[in-house]
Amino acid sequence: MRKNLFSAISLRTASISSLVTAPTISLLMWYITGLGSFEALLLFILLFAIVFAITYFVSAYLHNSRLNKMTRIIKNVSNKQFENYDDIDVENNDELDELIKQTIRASKMVEKELIRLNKIENYRKEFIGDISHELKTPIFAIQGFIETLLNGAIHDGEVNEVFLHKAMKNVNRLTYLTKDLMEISRLETGELKSNMQEMFLRDVVLDVVENLQYKTEDENIELIVHDFDKNIQIRADRNQIKQVLINLIENAIKYNKENGKVEIGMKDLGESKVEMFVKDTGIGIDPNDIERVTERFFRVDKSRSRERGGTGLGLSIVKHIIEAHGEKLTIESKPDEGSVFRFTLTKVSHVSV
The missing domain is CATH 1.10.287.130 (Signal transduction histidine kinase, dimerisation/phosphotransfer (DHp) domain)
Incomplete structure (x- = not known):
């Protein structure tokens, strides 16, 4: 079917070219040389055959292989099959070459969109x-x-x-x-966008700690905030970073031991980064579970989490916020010894007073 289609294209091009060229030349020769009707008819037939053959094979040579490439790409897209098409060499000689390039680009865009939609569908399920x-x-x-x-x-x-x-x-x-x-x-799903702004990191930390102080008193947990430079500024979404700190500190309180401690501090990593940490003296995490604690609804201690109202989403929210900021979250923990959650932030400036 594909070969018949391309033959038909070349056939149509050759037929139109022959029907235009052969009569025109035959009439000119008849008018100029005074050929008889029979000789003019023979000349028309000969010219028609020559022009038809030349046009047909030239058209087939120029177009058929490229049309085959385009058909291959479009057929793969319709069948949801995608290739790299490294074997297709396009020299960009004319509009058809450009169309092949655009078809390949469209195929890659469709592939990416299908991957995105499949990811959303799997997430939905x-x-x-x-x-x-x-x-x-x-x-x-x-x-x-x-x-x-x-x-x-x-x-x-x-x-x-x-x-x-x-x-x-x-x-x-x-x-x-x-x-x-x-x-x-x-x-x-990427619907929640970060409102990036400059802020003093120490103010954000103290604001969160003040709001959570009552919880540490109720649980008899000592909350320690290590002193750090009040002039360090970061660029981030204020509400989202507060949410990260709230989730990490609440987790540290919830999974702590009686008369335990929660420490919050900051380490300057150099010119453009700082690292916040939340450290506790709690029940810790099994090494096999560290990779999974940021999954939705994963709980280290299910009964304890449900008893204290945990949803199993706190650390998953932390992970997504940190990744949305282009930052890194790391977890260190030992069973019965406690855990340390660290995440980086981008520093804007360090103003000396």
Whole structure:
């Protein structure tokens, strides 16, 4: 079919060229030389055959191989098959060569878009599966407490308030889970953009620590902020960096030991980078789990995390924010000894006062 198509193109070109050229030359020769009708007819037939043959083979030589290349590319795109096309050498002699180049570029763009769409689709499937799994526990718990109350426990003064508090605790868990799900969804799909601005790093850290001080007091955890240069400025999204610090410090508190410590500090890495760290004296992470702690819904201690209202999304949010900033997150941990979470930030300036 492909060869017939290209033969038809060459045939059409040769036919039109012959029908224009042969009669024109024949009429001129008849007018100039005074050829008879029979001789003029023979000349027309001879010229038609010669022009047809030359035009057909020249057209086939110039176009068929390039049209074959273009058809190959388009057929692969329609079948969702993609190649590098390193074997296609385009010299850019005319518009057809340029069209082949554009077709190859279009093929690569379609390939990238399909990869992106497949990634989003896989993410959607995983995300829906994760959501349905995580929502079941608090929903079933709320349902159980309400059913128990409706079956008569609501009139029992000793249990009704307890059950309502437990139901409310699970409602709060659903609220936090929904909030984190919305944030991780926007981060993973690239919908949430970073509002980059210059800020003093020490101000951001102290603001977060002040807001979380009550949690350390409730848990009897010592929160230590190491002193560092107040004049160091970074370029980042203020709210997102605060979210990173909040998630890391809350995790350090949640998975700490009784009378434990959480340390927050900064290390100047040189001309353009600083490194923040959050260190705890908690339960630590098994070496086999370190690579997975930033996955959605992965929990080192599932029962402890759920008991304290953890959604399993905190570190995943941290990872995506840090990567969106073009920075690096590293984790060091030993079971029963604690963990250290470090992440880099880009320094803007160091103003001396």
